[in-house]
Amino acid sequence: MTLDLIREIAGKLPHVTEDIKWGNDLCFCIAEKMFCVTGLDDGSKVSLKVTDEEFDELIERTGFTPAPYMARNKWVLIDSSSKISKKELTHFIRQSYELVKARLPKKLQEKLR
Numbered sequence: 001m002t003l004d005l006i007r008e009i010a011g012k013l014p015h016v017t018e019d020i021k022w023g024n025d026l027c028f029c030i031a032e033k034m035f036c037v038t039g040l041d042d043g044s045k046v047s048l049k050v051t052d053e054e055f056d057e058l059i060e061r062t063g064f065t066p067a068p069y070m071a072r073n074k075w076v077l078i079d080s081s082s083k084i085s086k087k088e089l090t091h092f093i094r095q096s097y098e099l100v101k102a103r104l105p106k107k108l109q110e111k112l113r
Contacts, residue, residue: 001080003043009093010036015112031108035100036093044080048096
């Protein structure tokens, strides 16, 4: 998992913007709502929103922990020890994008189509 790979996957999604927050965190957003956060240093860790059903299951896996400050919203932190494939990382990034997008106001969702 690298910053370039995360940027490649997240950057291909429609209407995605990048923002730097807290000095060293690269945030990928849709309509100014974060769906993916990684460090600018090397991208060895990434935080993403997951489904309620997956959250408890994932935090039991090696390399997955509840994301600091965001665990109550069902976000996980994936570190490089998780050894996830590009396919699985792509799934988690796209899913996070869709989960955050689904919570946007309906009018805004329609504008983003």
